[in-house]
Amino acid sequence: MKKIILNSQDWLDEVSTLALDDCDKRCLEKMVECFLNRCHPPNFNYATMTRLEKILPQIYIDGEFMRFSVSTKDVRHCSMTFEQAKEWKDGFPVSMVWDGEYVYYLLKGSDGGVFMGFFCADSPGVFHWYSKDTKKQIPSDKIVGWKEIKEQ
Amino acid sequence: MKKILRFTDENYKDLIFDESIGINTEDRETLKHLILCYKGKRKHKIFSFKFLSWIEKNFPRIFFNGRELILRHKTRPAYIEIFYVESKQLNLSSHSYSEELDLTINNFELNRLLKKIISAYLNRNEMPSYKLDTLRKISKIIPIIILDDSEMIFSFKKGAGGAKMIFEQKKMWKDGFPVHPQEPNKKHVFEVRVSSGTIKKCYFLPGLPGVLMWYQEENNKQLDPKRIIGWREIKSN
Numbered sequence: 001m002k003k004i005i006l007n008s009q010d011w012l013d014e015v016s017t018l019a020l021d022d023c024d025k026r027c028l029e030k031m032v033e034c035f036l037n038r039c040h041p042p043n044f045n046y047a048t049m050t051r052l053e054k055i056l057p058q059i060y061i062d063g064e065f066m067r068f069s070v071s072t073k074d075v076r077h078c079s080m081t082f083e084q085a086k087e088w089k090d091g092f093p094v095s096m097v098w099d100g101e102y103v104y105y106l107l108k109g110s111d112g113g114v115f116m117g118f119f120c121a122d123s124p125g126v127f128h129w130y131s132k133d134t135k136k137q138i139p140s141d142k143i144v145g146w147k148e149i150k151e152q
Numbered sequence: 153m154k155k156i157l158r159f160t161d162e163n164y165k166d167l168i169f170d171e172s173i174g175i176n177t178e179d180r181e182t183l184k185h186l187i188l189c190y191k192g193k194r195k196h197k198i199f200s201f202k203f204l205s206w207i208e209k210n211f212p213r214i215f216f217n218g219r220e221l222i223l224r225h226k227t228r229p230a231y232i233e234i235f236y237v238e239s240k241q242l243n244l245s246s247h248s249y250s251e252e253l254d255l256t257i258n259n260f261e262l263n264r265l266l267k268k269i270i271s272a273y274l275n276r277n278e279m280p281s282y283k284l285d286t287l288r289k290i291s292k293i294i295p296i297i298i299l300d301d302s303e304m305i306f307s308f309k310k311g312a313g314g315a316k317m318i319f320e321q322k323k324m325w326k327d328g329f330p331v332h333p334q335e336p337n338k339k340h341v342f343e344v345r346v347s348s349g350t351i352k353k354c355y356f357l358p359g360l361p362g363v364l365m366w367y368q369e370e371n372n373k374q375l376d377p378k379r380i381i382g383w384r385e386i387k388s389n
Contacts, residue, residue, distance in 0.1 A: 006222070008358060008360070009357055036360075036361055062360070091362045092361055096271075096275065119276075121246055121274035123327035125328045125362070
């Protein structure tokens, strides 16, 4: 399968050179933009999502393989996932708070330890991770990655 | 910096007389009286100007049920009345604004609206969309918000596509990053002030999800986040 290798700094220029039709290019642009800006993935209709699932080649952003998948309950209720394929993800997830409460994630520290934490914004677009136990800020260089806590 | 005392309906009677709060014994009675006046349970007492300046100098900042109380006085011919009123400012922290709003804003609609606006601001999302009439109503009821010690301004402007809500820091050089629509092949450039005092033309990009950085327009070099004082929009002439 063909690979698309994108760089977060100039991905827009790179996407414009791809051999995709204009509609699919716009869809890909939206997906990458939402991913980098921590927005919820775009809400395309069922037909568009399933078409993209078939035609999109393997995508790498900054050297990381991205997983694109469509989950469908039925034609009306479908959603897409566009995320790093690796277990411990970089950056920050979309959800910070849910119903007024911080959302907790599993964090892997650079010492190999795994602990629970949450993140919040100190100023617009400037996020930091905090330990759930101590409520203390964790320096970004001490975090290897985050993953969601799976419900049992 | 003045000490802050936070009282609630439940704890104020006990807390005022707690020795650890750092008010001397005589002043505790005054503070209790002033709080009871604020709650409408006592009539204002007669004080002197000298006593007002003593209170202003020596009393801590008081928060009651999350709202800051500020001293006001009425001048009479031979004396003054001193009393606490609720500050019209709402002091919030970006880390706990949701809990703080639950403690301070009892009006359900206003509480939900403020949470939406602050969440959108901190996440750099577009502000919630309302009709012009609704925005006019909001502008009349919204308190002055101080978020992380920085005063915020709420405004709205009419445009071709309807009304647009604006919620931003009042100061000239703003913290964090602006919201801007990512348009293909177009870099949005802002003025960024660095700690040396110079102003550079910069754009910003996310390197990883949610990790934004400023870059200089002239050489595409990343700016050290520690050196950045703030950003502002470039006004078109």
